[in-house]
Amino acid sequence: MLTVNRYKCCYCGACVGVCPTTALELVETWLEVSEDCKECGICTRICPVGALEVKT
Protein backbone atom coordinates (compact mmCIF):
# COMPACT_ATOMS: atom_id res chain seq x y z
CA MET A 1 0.00 0.00 0.00
CA LEU A 2 1.22 3.52 -0.78
CA THR A 3 1.30 5.60 2.37
CA VAL A 4 1.56 9.38 2.61
CA ASN A 5 3.28 10.85 5.64
CA ARG A 6 1.10 13.92 5.94
CA TYR A 7 3.47 15.54 8.42
CA LYS A 8 6.24 15.43 5.83
CA CYS A 9 4.31 16.08 2.60
CA CYS A 10 4.87 19.60 1.23
CA TYR A 11 2.14 19.09 -1.43
CA CYS A 12 4.33 19.96 -4.43
CA GLY A 13 2.71 17.51 -6.86
CA ALA A 14 5.95 16.03 -8.24
CA CYS A 15 4.56 12.57 -7.45
CA VAL A 16 1.43 13.30 -9.48
CA GLY A 17 3.58 14.19 -12.50
CA VAL A 18 5.39 10.84 -12.53
CA CYS A 19 2.48 8.54 -11.66
CA PRO A 20 1.99 6.24 -14.65
CA THR A 21 -1.60 5.32 -13.75
CA THR A 22 -2.95 8.80 -12.85
CA ALA A 23 -3.68 7.41 -9.39
CA LEU A 24 -2.55 10.51 -7.51
CA GLU A 25 -4.34 13.82 -7.19
CA LEU A 26 -3.20 16.87 -5.26
CA VAL A 27 -6.07 18.75 -3.66
CA GLU A 28 -4.43 21.84 -2.20
CA THR A 29 -2.54 20.41 0.78
CA TRP A 30 -4.02 16.92 0.51
CA LEU A 31 -2.59 14.14 -1.66
CA GLU A 32 -5.26 11.64 -2.69
CA VAL A 33 -4.34 8.06 -3.68
CA SER A 34 -6.93 6.25 -5.76
CA GLU A 35 -7.55 2.56 -6.32
CA ASP A 36 -5.64 2.83 -9.59
CA CYS A 37 -2.37 2.83 -7.63
CA LYS A 38 -0.25 -0.15 -8.69
CA GLU A 39 2.30 0.39 -5.90
CA CYS A 40 5.10 0.77 -8.45
CA GLY A 41 6.95 3.14 -6.11
CA ILE A 42 8.08 5.62 -8.79
CA CYS A 43 6.50 8.47 -6.83
CA THR A 44 8.47 7.57 -3.69
CA ARG A 45 11.72 8.27 -5.52
CA ILE A 46 10.75 11.69 -6.81
CA CYS A 47 9.37 12.97 -3.49
CA PRO A 48 11.73 15.79 -2.39
CA VAL A 49 10.95 15.18 1.28
CA GLY A 50 10.52 11.41 1.37
CA ALA A 51 6.86 11.51 2.40
CA LEU A 52 5.81 8.53 0.29
CA GLU A 53 6.42 4.88 1.02
CA VAL A 54 5.13 1.61 -0.42
CA LYS A 55 4.45 -0.65 2.55
CA THR A 56 3.92 -4.34 2.02
Place this chain on the structure above:
Amino acid sequence: MNLKCDLVVIGAGPGGSMAAKTAAQAGLDVIMLEKRQEIGDPVRCAEGVGKRVLCQMVKPEPEWIASEVKGARIYAPGGTSIVMSEDKGGNEVGYVLERKVFDRALAMDAARAGAKVMVKTRALGLQRKDGVPCGVTAMRIGEPIQIDAPLIIGADGVESKVGRWAGIDTALSLKDIETCAQFLVSDPSIDDQYCEFFLGNEIAPAGYVWSFPKGDKLANVGLGILGSKAKPGDATRLLQQFMKKHFPNGKVVEMVVGGDPCSGPIERATADGVMLVGDAARQTDPLTGGGILNAMEAGIMASEVAAKALAAGDVSLAGLKEYEDRWRATIGKHISRSFEYKEFFVKLTDKDLNQLIGSLKSEDISKMDLRGMLRVLFRLNPKLLWELKHLVV
Protein backbone atom coordinates in the same frame (compact mmCIF):
# COMPACT_ATOMS: atom_id res chain seq x y z
CA MET B 1 -24.15 25.42 -11.21
CA ASN B 2 -23.89 25.54 -14.96
CA LEU B 3 -21.68 28.01 -16.82
CA LYS B 4 -20.90 28.59 -20.45
CA CYS B 5 -17.96 30.26 -22.15
CA ASP B 6 -15.66 30.14 -25.18
CA LEU B 7 -12.52 29.02 -23.39
CA VAL B 8 -11.68 27.42 -20.04
CA VAL B 9 -8.12 27.89 -18.80
CA ILE B 10 -7.18 25.38 -16.10
CA GLY B 11 -4.49 26.67 -13.76
CA ALA B 12 -3.69 30.28 -12.83
CA GLY B 13 0.12 30.26 -12.95
CA PRO B 14 2.00 32.54 -15.37
CA GLY B 15 1.08 30.35 -18.38
CA GLY B 16 -2.61 30.21 -17.55
CA SER B 17 -2.89 33.89 -16.70
CA MET B 18 -1.16 35.01 -19.91
CA ALA B 19 -3.47 32.69 -21.86
CA ALA B 20 -6.57 34.05 -20.09
CA LYS B 21 -5.49 37.67 -20.57
CA THR B 22 -4.62 37.21 -24.25
CA ALA B 23 -7.91 35.43 -24.93
CA ALA B 24 -9.96 38.05 -23.07
CA GLN B 25 -8.21 40.84 -24.99
CA ALA B 26 -9.10 39.04 -28.22
CA GLY B 27 -12.74 39.25 -27.18
CA LEU B 28 -13.24 35.69 -26.02
CA ASP B 29 -15.42 34.80 -23.05
CA VAL B 30 -12.86 33.16 -20.73
CA ILE B 31 -13.05 31.37 -17.40
CA MET B 32 -9.79 30.59 -15.58
CA LEU B 33 -9.91 27.95 -12.85
CA GLU B 34 -7.40 27.73 -10.00
CA LYS B 35 -7.69 24.78 -7.64
CA ARG B 36 -5.91 26.53 -4.80
CA GLN B 37 -7.61 29.09 -2.67
CA GLU B 38 -4.69 31.47 -3.12
CA ILE B 39 -3.04 32.14 -6.46
CA GLY B 40 0.76 31.90 -6.38
CA ASP B 41 1.15 30.26 -3.01
CA PRO B 42 2.84 27.97 -2.02
CA VAL B 43 5.62 28.80 -4.48
CA ARG B 44 7.47 25.99 -6.28
CA CYS B 45 10.15 27.98 -8.01
CA ALA B 46 13.64 29.48 -7.78
CA GLU B 47 12.12 32.69 -9.24
CA GLY B 48 14.88 33.65 -11.69
CA VAL B 49 13.88 35.08 -15.10
CA GLY B 50 15.59 36.77 -18.02
CA LYS B 51 14.82 40.46 -18.05
CA ARG B 52 14.64 41.02 -21.79
CA VAL B 53 12.11 38.33 -22.68
CA LEU B 54 9.98 39.04 -19.62
CA CYS B 55 9.78 42.74 -20.48
CA GLN B 56 8.59 41.90 -24.00
CA MET B 57 5.51 40.29 -22.45
CA VAL B 58 4.71 42.36 -19.35
CA LYS B 59 5.65 45.73 -17.91
CA PRO B 60 8.02 45.11 -14.98
CA GLU B 61 6.51 46.18 -11.66
CA PRO B 62 8.71 46.86 -8.60
CA GLU B 63 6.15 45.12 -6.38
CA TRP B 64 6.99 41.70 -7.87
CA ILE B 65 10.70 42.14 -8.54
CA ALA B 66 12.66 41.00 -5.50
CA SER B 67 16.03 41.91 -7.01
CA GLU B 68 17.97 42.54 -10.16
CA VAL B 69 21.24 40.71 -10.68
CA LYS B 70 24.41 41.58 -12.59
CA GLY B 71 25.25 38.10 -13.72
CA ALA B 72 25.84 34.48 -12.89
CA ARG B 73 28.74 32.85 -11.13
CA ILE B 74 29.30 29.15 -11.77
CA TYR B 75 31.32 27.02 -9.36
CA ALA B 76 33.07 23.81 -10.40
CA PRO B 77 33.02 20.89 -7.92
CA GLY B 78 36.62 21.76 -6.97
CA GLY B 79 35.68 25.35 -6.13
CA THR B 80 36.96 27.20 -9.23
CA SER B 81 34.44 29.76 -10.45
CA ILE B 82 33.65 31.67 -13.62
CA VAL B 83 31.38 34.70 -14.16
CA MET B 84 28.85 35.34 -16.92
CA SER B 85 27.22 38.72 -17.48
CA GLU B 86 23.55 39.42 -16.89
CA ASP B 87 22.11 39.83 -20.37
CA LYS B 88 24.02 36.80 -21.58
CA GLY B 89 23.44 34.39 -18.74
CA GLY B 90 20.62 32.63 -20.50
CA ASN B 91 16.95 33.17 -19.83
CA GLU B 92 17.20 32.48 -16.14
CA VAL B 93 19.31 35.40 -14.97
CA GLY B 94 18.18 38.97 -14.74
CA TYR B 95 15.37 39.44 -12.26
CA VAL B 96 14.62 37.37 -9.22
CA LEU B 97 10.86 37.55 -8.83
CA GLU B 98 8.51 37.47 -5.88
CA ARG B 99 6.28 34.78 -7.40
CA LYS B 100 3.53 35.09 -4.82
CA VAL B 101 3.01 38.69 -5.91
CA PHE B 102 3.86 38.10 -9.58
CA ASP B 103 1.40 35.26 -10.14
CA ARG B 104 -1.37 37.20 -8.47
CA ALA B 105 -0.58 40.31 -10.51
CA LEU B 106 -0.77 38.34 -13.77
CA ALA B 107 -4.08 36.80 -12.71
CA MET B 108 -5.35 40.29 -11.88
CA ASP B 109 -4.27 41.46 -15.35
CA ALA B 110 -6.29 38.61 -16.84
CA ALA B 111 -9.28 39.51 -14.69
CA ARG B 112 -9.03 43.19 -15.64
CA ALA B 113 -8.88 42.21 -19.30
CA GLY B 114 -12.25 40.53 -18.79
CA ALA B 115 -11.49 36.93 -17.81
CA LYS B 116 -13.56 35.37 -15.04
CA VAL B 117 -11.25 33.92 -12.40
CA MET B 118 -12.52 31.17 -10.10
CA VAL B 119 -10.33 30.12 -7.18
CA LYS B 120 -10.67 27.01 -5.01
CA THR B 121 -12.11 25.42 -8.13
CA ARG B 122 -10.56 22.15 -9.19
CA ALA B 123 -11.19 20.66 -12.62
CA LEU B 124 -12.32 17.03 -12.35
CA GLY B 125 -12.46 16.02 -15.98
CA LEU B 126 -13.48 16.83 -19.53
CA GLN B 127 -17.05 16.61 -20.70
CA ARG B 128 -17.47 15.07 -24.11
CA LYS B 129 -20.12 15.09 -26.77
CA ASP B 130 -19.74 12.53 -29.55
CA GLY B 131 -16.26 11.91 -28.21
CA VAL B 132 -15.21 15.55 -28.56
CA PRO B 133 -14.47 17.73 -25.48
CA CYS B 134 -17.27 20.23 -24.86
CA GLY B 135 -16.43 21.53 -21.42
CA VAL B 136 -15.16 20.64 -17.98
CA THR B 137 -16.61 19.40 -14.74
CA ALA B 138 -15.14 20.95 -11.63
CA MET B 139 -15.47 21.22 -7.88
CA ARG B 140 -15.92 24.75 -6.61
CA ILE B 141 -15.57 25.22 -2.86
CA GLY B 142 -16.74 21.65 -2.48
CA GLU B 143 -19.70 21.92 -4.85
CA PRO B 144 -19.83 20.35 -8.31
CA ILE B 145 -20.08 22.69 -11.28
CA GLN B 146 -20.14 22.27 -15.01
CA ILE B 147 -18.71 24.63 -17.60
CA ASP B 148 -19.66 24.21 -21.25
CA ALA B 149 -16.89 25.38 -23.56
CA PRO B 150 -15.61 24.25 -26.95
CA LEU B 151 -11.97 24.87 -26.04
CA ILE B 152 -9.80 24.10 -23.00
CA ILE B 153 -6.25 25.23 -22.21
CA GLY B 154 -4.45 23.03 -19.69
CA ALA B 155 -1.99 25.16 -17.71
CA ASP B 156 -2.14 22.86 -14.72
CA GLY B 157 1.55 22.50 -14.02
CA VAL B 158 3.79 19.57 -13.22
CA GLU B 159 0.82 17.60 -11.86
CA SER B 160 -1.19 18.23 -15.03
CA LYS B 161 -4.24 16.09 -15.66
CA VAL B 162 -5.73 17.89 -18.64
CA GLY B 163 -3.36 16.29 -21.15
CA ARG B 164 -4.01 12.82 -19.77
CA TRP B 165 -7.76 13.36 -19.90
CA ALA B 166 -7.33 14.35 -23.55
CA GLY B 167 -5.34 11.22 -24.33
CA ILE B 168 -1.85 12.76 -24.25
CA ASP B 169 0.53 10.76 -22.10
CA THR B 170 2.36 13.42 -20.09
CA ALA B 171 3.59 11.10 -17.30
CA LEU B 172 7.25 11.86 -16.68
CA SER B 173 9.80 9.10 -16.31
CA LEU B 174 12.31 9.60 -13.51
CA LYS B 175 15.08 10.59 -15.90
CA ASP B 176 12.87 13.41 -17.20
CA ILE B 177 12.17 15.26 -13.97
CA GLU B 178 14.34 16.93 -11.36
CA THR B 179 13.35 16.64 -7.71
CA CYS B 180 14.00 19.97 -6.03
CA ALA B 181 14.16 21.56 -2.59
CA GLN B 182 14.85 25.15 -1.65
CA PHE B 183 15.20 27.30 1.43
CA LEU B 184 14.81 31.05 1.61
CA VAL B 185 17.98 31.86 3.48
CA SER B 186 19.10 34.96 5.32
CA ASP B 187 22.89 35.11 5.67
CA PRO B 188 25.47 37.93 5.66
CA SER B 189 27.63 36.00 3.16
CA ILE B 190 24.99 36.12 0.40
CA ASP B 191 26.10 37.99 -2.73
CA ASP B 192 23.19 40.27 -3.60
CA GLN B 193 24.57 40.95 -7.09
CA TYR B 194 24.96 37.49 -8.61
CA CYS B 195 22.99 34.32 -9.16
CA GLU B 196 25.25 31.47 -8.17
CA PHE B 197 25.34 27.92 -9.50
CA PHE B 198 27.28 25.10 -7.83
CA LEU B 199 28.01 21.95 -9.81
CA GLY B 200 29.01 18.55 -8.48
CA ASN B 201 27.78 14.99 -8.31
CA GLU B 202 28.24 14.94 -4.55
CA ILE B 203 26.19 18.05 -3.83
CA ALA B 204 23.52 17.59 -6.53
CA PRO B 205 23.74 14.43 -8.68
CA ALA B 206 22.89 15.30 -12.31
CA GLY B 207 21.62 18.69 -11.28
CA TYR B 208 22.97 21.75 -9.53
CA VAL B 209 22.68 23.92 -6.46
CA TRP B 210 21.53 27.51 -6.96
CA SER B 211 21.56 30.65 -4.89
CA PHE B 212 19.34 33.39 -6.32
CA PRO B 213 19.51 36.63 -4.31
CA LYS B 214 16.27 38.33 -3.30
CA GLY B 215 17.90 41.46 -1.89
CA ASP B 216 19.04 42.42 1.59
CA LYS B 217 21.21 39.30 2.11
CA LEU B 218 18.31 36.98 1.42
CA ALA B 219 18.45 34.25 -1.24
CA ASN B 220 16.61 31.26 -2.64
CA VAL B 221 19.14 28.51 -1.99
CA GLY B 222 18.02 25.27 -3.56
CA LEU B 223 18.96 22.23 -5.57
CA GLY B 224 17.64 19.84 -8.14
CA ILE B 225 18.60 16.19 -8.62
CA LEU B 226 17.66 14.04 -11.57
CA GLY B 227 14.85 11.71 -10.49
CA SER B 228 16.64 8.63 -11.79
CA LYS B 229 19.57 9.38 -9.46
CA ALA B 230 17.49 10.21 -6.40
CA LYS B 231 16.42 8.19 -3.42
CA PRO B 232 13.31 9.19 -1.44
CA GLY B 233 13.85 12.53 0.31
CA ASP B 234 17.29 13.11 -1.22
CA ALA B 235 16.54 16.66 -2.36
CA THR B 236 15.85 17.90 1.16
CA ARG B 237 18.62 15.83 2.70
CA LEU B 238 21.27 17.09 0.25
CA LEU B 239 20.09 20.68 0.64
CA GLN B 240 20.50 20.41 4.40
CA GLN B 241 24.00 19.07 3.81
CA PHE B 242 24.84 21.97 1.51
CA MET B 243 23.49 24.45 4.05
CA LYS B 244 25.69 23.00 6.77
CA LYS B 245 28.78 23.50 4.64
CA HIS B 246 28.04 26.82 2.91
CA PHE B 247 25.66 28.64 5.24
CA PRO B 248 26.26 27.05 8.65
CA ASN B 249 24.64 30.03 10.38
CA GLY B 250 22.10 30.77 7.65
CA LYS B 251 18.59 31.46 8.86
CA VAL B 252 15.93 29.53 6.95
CA VAL B 253 12.69 31.49 6.74
CA GLU B 254 10.81 29.45 4.11
CA MET B 255 10.87 26.01 2.54
CA VAL B 256 9.93 25.23 -1.05
CA VAL B 257 9.87 21.86 -2.84
CA GLY B 258 8.82 20.67 -6.26
CA GLY B 259 9.36 18.62 -9.38
CA ASP B 260 10.78 20.27 -12.48
CA PRO B 261 10.15 18.59 -15.87
CA CYS B 262 13.26 18.17 -18.05
CA SER B 263 11.90 15.85 -20.73
CA GLY B 264 12.30 18.09 -23.75
CA PRO B 265 9.35 18.44 -26.15
CA ILE B 266 6.48 16.00 -25.62
CA GLU B 267 4.93 14.17 -28.54
CA ARG B 268 2.07 16.65 -28.83
CA ALA B 269 0.57 19.46 -26.78
CA THR B 270 -2.75 19.55 -28.60
CA ALA B 271 -5.78 17.31 -28.91
CA ASP B 272 -9.32 17.93 -30.14
CA GLY B 273 -10.47 21.00 -28.20
CA VAL B 274 -7.43 21.00 -25.91
CA MET B 275 -4.08 22.80 -25.76
CA LEU B 276 -1.40 22.42 -23.08
CA VAL B 277 0.96 25.21 -21.99
CA GLY B 278 3.89 25.57 -19.60
CA ASP B 279 4.87 22.79 -17.20
CA ALA B 280 1.70 20.91 -18.23
CA ALA B 281 3.25 20.66 -21.72
CA ARG B 282 6.68 19.97 -20.16
CA GLN B 283 7.97 23.18 -21.78
CA THR B 284 10.61 23.81 -19.10
CA ASP B 285 14.23 24.17 -20.21
CA PRO B 286 15.82 20.77 -19.45
CA LEU B 287 19.28 22.26 -18.91
CA THR B 288 18.47 25.18 -16.60
CA GLY B 289 15.07 24.11 -15.27
CA GLY B 290 13.65 27.55 -16.09
CA GLY B 291 10.01 27.50 -17.14
CA ILE B 292 8.29 30.81 -16.38
CA LEU B 293 8.97 32.60 -19.66
CA ASN B 294 8.28 29.56 -21.84
CA ALA B 295 4.95 29.09 -20.06
CA MET B 296 4.01 32.73 -20.58
CA GLU B 297 4.98 32.66 -24.25
CA ALA B 298 3.10 29.42 -24.80
CA GLY B 299 0.05 30.87 -23.03
CA ILE B 300 0.03 33.84 -25.39
CA MET B 301 0.50 31.62 -28.45
CA ALA B 302 -2.22 29.20 -27.41
CA SER B 303 -4.78 31.95 -26.91
CA GLU B 304 -3.92 33.69 -30.17
CA VAL B 305 -4.59 30.38 -31.89
CA ALA B 306 -7.70 29.84 -29.74
CA ALA B 307 -9.21 33.09 -31.01
CA LYS B 308 -8.53 32.14 -34.63
CA ALA B 309 -9.76 28.57 -34.24
CA LEU B 310 -12.99 29.66 -32.55
CA ALA B 311 -13.62 32.28 -35.22
CA ALA B 312 -13.03 29.66 -37.90
CA GLY B 313 -15.28 27.21 -36.07
CA ASP B 314 -12.61 24.51 -36.02
CA VAL B 315 -11.15 23.58 -32.63
CA SER B 316 -10.23 20.05 -33.68
CA LEU B 317 -6.65 18.80 -33.49
CA ALA B 318 -6.22 20.01 -37.08
CA GLY B 319 -7.70 23.42 -36.25
CA LEU B 320 -5.21 23.87 -33.39
CA LYS B 321 -2.21 22.84 -35.46
CA GLU B 322 -0.91 26.40 -35.62
CA TYR B 323 -0.24 26.32 -31.87
CA GLU B 324 1.57 23.00 -32.14
CA ASP B 325 3.69 24.33 -35.01
CA ARG B 326 4.44 27.66 -33.35
CA TRP B 327 5.55 26.34 -29.97
CA ARG B 328 7.64 23.63 -31.58
CA ALA B 329 9.41 26.12 -33.86
CA THR B 330 10.30 28.36 -30.89
CA ILE B 331 10.18 26.85 -27.41
CA GLY B 332 10.38 23.29 -28.75
CA LYS B 333 13.50 23.93 -30.78
CA HIS B 334 15.21 25.50 -27.81
CA ILE B 335 14.28 22.84 -25.28
CA SER B 336 15.16 19.91 -27.53
CA ARG B 337 18.65 21.37 -27.84
CA SER B 338 18.81 21.88 -24.08
CA PHE B 339 17.60 18.31 -23.63
CA GLU B 340 20.54 16.97 -25.62
CA TYR B 341 22.94 19.07 -23.56
CA LYS B 342 21.32 17.83 -20.37
CA GLU B 343 21.50 14.19 -21.46
CA PHE B 344 25.21 14.69 -22.02
CA PHE B 345 26.05 16.77 -18.95
CA VAL B 346 24.34 14.39 -16.50
CA LYS B 347 26.92 11.78 -17.50
CA LEU B 348 29.92 13.94 -16.57
CA THR B 349 32.08 13.17 -13.55
CA ASP B 350 33.31 15.85 -11.15
CA LYS B 351 36.71 15.55 -12.80
CA ASP B 352 35.13 16.36 -16.18
CA LEU B 353 33.25 19.32 -14.69
CA ASN B 354 36.44 20.66 -13.08
CA GLN B 355 38.24 20.37 -16.40
CA LEU B 356 35.48 22.20 -18.28
CA ILE B 357 35.12 25.10 -15.83
CA GLY B 358 38.90 25.23 -15.36
CA SER B 359 39.44 25.53 -19.10
CA LEU B 360 37.41 28.75 -19.14
CA LYS B 361 39.53 30.41 -16.48
CA SER B 362 41.88 31.97 -19.03
CA GLU B 363 39.09 32.96 -21.45
CA ASP B 364 37.05 36.15 -21.41
CA ILE B 365 33.53 34.78 -21.25
CA SER B 366 31.99 37.77 -19.48
CA LYS B 367 30.26 38.89 -22.66
CA MET B 368 29.11 35.46 -23.78
CA ASP B 369 25.74 33.78 -23.71
CA LEU B 370 25.29 30.14 -22.78
CA ARG B 371 25.64 29.07 -26.40
CA GLY B 372 28.79 31.10 -26.96
CA MET B 373 30.27 29.66 -23.80
CA LEU B 374 29.46 26.13 -24.95
CA ARG B 375 31.19 26.87 -28.24
CA VAL B 376 34.35 27.99 -26.41
CA LEU B 377 34.11 24.93 -24.17
CA PHE B 378 33.99 22.74 -27.23
CA ARG B 379 37.03 24.42 -28.77
CA LEU B 380 39.01 23.96 -25.56
CA ASN B 381 37.80 20.43 -24.73
CA PRO B 382 37.02 18.76 -28.06
CA LYS B 383 37.72 15.25 -26.84
CA LEU B 384 35.49 15.44 -23.79
CA LEU B 385 32.66 17.17 -25.65
CA TRP B 386 32.90 15.30 -28.96
CA GLU B 387 29.35 13.96 -28.65
CA LEU B 388 28.03 17.54 -28.72
CA LYS B 389 29.76 18.39 -31.97
CA HIS B 390 26.54 18.54 -33.98
CA LEU B 391 25.01 21.02 -31.50
CA VAL B 392 27.96 23.37 -31.37
CA VAL B 393 28.97 23.64 -35.00
